Amino acid sequence: MDFLLNDEQRQIVEMVRELAKEKVAPYAAQWDAEERFPHELVEVFAEAGLLGLAVPEEYGGLGAHPLTRVAVIEELAKVDASAALLVAVQDLGMTPILVGASEEQKARWLPKFASGEWLSAFGLTEPGAGSDPGGMVMRARREGDEYVLNGTKIFISNGSVAHGVTVFARTDPDSRGPKGITAFFVEKGTPGFTAVPMKGKLGLRASDTAELVFENCRIPAANRLGEEGEGFSIAMKTLDRSRPNIAAQALGVAQGAFDYALGYIQERQQFGRPVASFQGLQFMLAEMATEIEAARGLTYQAAIRVHEEGKDGARLVTANRYSAMAKMYATDVAMRVTTDAVQLLGGYGIMRDYPVERMMRDAKIFQIYEGTNQIQKIVIARSFLGGAKG
Amino acid sequence: MHIAVCIKQILDPEISPRAFKINREAKLAEQAGASLVIGPFDLNALEVAIQLKEKHGAKVTVLTFGEEKAQDALRRALAMGADEAVLVAGDGAASREPSVTAKVLAAAIRQLEPVDLVLCGRQSGEWDYGQVPGLLAEELGLPLVPFVPRLDVSGDGFRLERESDAGNVVVEAPKGLVVSITNAQDNNPRLPKVRDIMMANRKPIKKLGAADLGLDEASASASAGRLEVLDLFIPEVDSECEFVEGDDGAEKAANLVKKLLERKVI
Structure with a gap:
């Protein structure tokens, strides 16, 4: 699928490959073992321009095509899924601003994200509202020129390192489901807002995950994105656009695991010859490679469709189907391919001295976050059946 | 100040030995899945030029002699900070011959606005003949300072550090010279930013052909070369393992010495 990338995109991917080789790959295992967010990487990525990819040029960003972003995330994920997530979440966290904020708000916040001076985060999930975000209970009460936020968000990527978080809360206390939800932008350090890092994850251990607690947190009404009640729509527009990035992250991890296993089985000798000479392993290799290519096809297609259909910040209709397909398929492929890569390495595969063990652990969350793969199936089916439920 | 930097696009020298394949018939390395990159010492030369530009102000023109795809190398050089780029079109075979490369690059440099400094990597990083800088200086009628890790402006000319077998030599030279750059900590090439x-x-x-340079086609093609590659192959490396016997350490050591003497290793 590389033929879908233009010269500029290929050159950016090459630069990212070199950057990842020098600044990410040598440390990925250590960050994972220490379960440490690599703050030093933020500066490196900001300097290279990777944190401002999604921001339009008029706000100091690069206005990169979604396919460029997908290719960058894929390339980083080949060596470290957590490093790739840093770029993907920067994109995710500022997308509500891109699709829902006023010009004045964009001019106020986006340049800081574009330069990488600020990291962003997206606060939707709550302890009781995961696959069903309409079940959220976080409240936002209007008081004069302010809103008072109360509630808890959970599993928020970049939550404790972000300088600005978009959060969703109920402004209409009597509302149910998707209605009555409003989006807000909350700056780090606002009194009443605390972010608590969540430790002990299976994978993506070098990424930051936090619980966000709001206790009588007062924010200016000027920090509301869109109108009251538009929050759910802003959240869905955001996820429509971000799914190809998660597919790309999964794709990169799958490719990274495949590449490592491919090299290994040509070196590893058993029964007096390289294990790659055995047909059983060749069949595994063929299936892994084909699935990766198919996932890449869907992911790149989804990115291109998101670009074509999403230019005016509208809710996606057709592209949504493909971004859900890409997210579901690529993440399932990543789980299968990393598991098979561990298998190809035999006993060594489960050892931390080899990267496929980390890749397999990292892959699991892809099937869960930004809409579980079961939810993606509902999105895909409804794209054919209209609003039919059941 | 106007600096010309000559670069060559080569097969990525960092591909794994397993992935490196050659076509013995064509006497060429196969690209297969490997990417094409700027030669490592050429990157050092580019970095030196860009640092001089940042420090003193200069225009940096990057030149390459190669096929259409060598434009990627020029784009990378522009992204690193070069101001202008010139591709002299030639087939792959012609650009493998140092004397032809030097003649073509010299003709292209003569067409630029006057150049104060010509930088080349000390060798390409693939065939590694290391002859182009010297031949280019000869073609241009300019002095050559080879194996330079660092240089700076000094008065009306340059002060250069040159690596030699006996240690580093510091020389001064007036403007108008060719320098071959070698790698050092302070000329590690920068990665370009997305922007x-x-x-x-x-x-x-800018794309030029032999005719634009006042050269006849033949003199800019492989047929003008005086170098013939007779054979190209990856040497087979055999290794065998033998355990040295002996009752104790001393006897094992004595037996080891005996075997090494037999094989004329020592």
Whole structure:
């Protein structure tokens, strides 16, 4: 699928490959073992321009095509899924601003994200509202020129390192489901807002995950994105656009695991010859490679469709189907391919001295976050059946 | 100050030995899945030029002699900070011959606005003949300072550090010279930023052919070369393992010495 990338995109991917080789790959295992967010990487990525990819040029960003972003995330994920997530979440966290904020708000916040001076985060999930975000209970009460936020968000990527978080809360206390939800932008350090890092994850251990607690947190009404009640729509527009990035992250991890296993089985000798000479392993290799290519096809297609259909910040209709397909398929492929890569390495595969063990652990969350793969199936089916439920 | 930097696009020298394949018939390395990159010492030369530009102000023109795909190398050089790029079109075989490369690059440099400094990597990083800098100086009628890790402006000319077998030699030279650059900590090539890559793709690349340079086609082609590659192969490396016997350490050591003497290793 590389033929879908233009010269500029290929050159950016090459630069990212070199950057990842020098600044990410040598440390990925250590960050994972220490379960440490690599703050030093933020500066490196900001300097290279990777944190401002999604921001339009008029706000100091690069206005990169979604396919460029997908290719960058894929390339980083080949060596470290957590490093790739840093770029993907920067994109995710500022997308509500891109699709829902006023010009004045964009001019106020986006340049800081574009330069990488600020990291962003997206606060939707709550302890009781995961696959069903309409079940959220976080409240936002209007008081004069302010809103008072109360509630808890959970599993928020970049939550404790972000300088600005978009959060969703109920402004209409009597509302149910998707209605009555409003989006807000909350700056780090606002009194009443605390972010608590969540430790002990299976994978993506070098990424930051936090619980966000709001206790009588007062924010200016000027920090509301869109109108009251538009929050759910802003959240869905955001996820429509971000799914190809998660597919790309999964794709990169799958490719990274495949590449490592491919090299290994040509070196590893058993029964007096390289294990790659055995047909059983060749069949595994063929299936892994084909699935990766198919996932890449869907992911790149989804990115291109998101670009074509999403230019005016509208809710996606057709592209949504493909971004859900890409997210579901690529993440399932990543789980299968990393598991098979561990298998190809035999006993060594489960050892931390080899990267496929980390890749397999990292892959699991892809099937869960930004809409579980079961939810993606509902999105895909409804794209054919209209609003039919059941 | 106007600096010309000559670069060559080569097969990525960092591909794994397993992935490196050659075509013995064509006497060429196969690209297969490997990427094409700027030669490592050429990157050092580019870095030196860009650092001089940042420090003293200069225009940096990057030149390459190669096929159409060598434009990627020029784009990378522009993204690193070069101002202008010139591609002299030639087939792959012609650009493998140092004397032809030097003649073509010299003709292209003569067409530029006057150049104060010509930088080349000390060798390409693939065939590694290391002859182009010397031949280019000869063609241009300019002095050559080879194996330079660092240089700076000094008075009306340059002060250069040159590596030699006996240690580093510091020399001064007036403007108008060719320098071959070798690697050092302080000329480690920078990675371009995304924005620089985007801007580089909006800059034009000047394309020249032999005719534009006042050269006849034959003198800029492989047929003008005086070098013939007779054979190209990856040497087979055999290794065998033998355990040295002996009752104790001393006897094992004595037996080891005996075997090494037998094989004329010592």
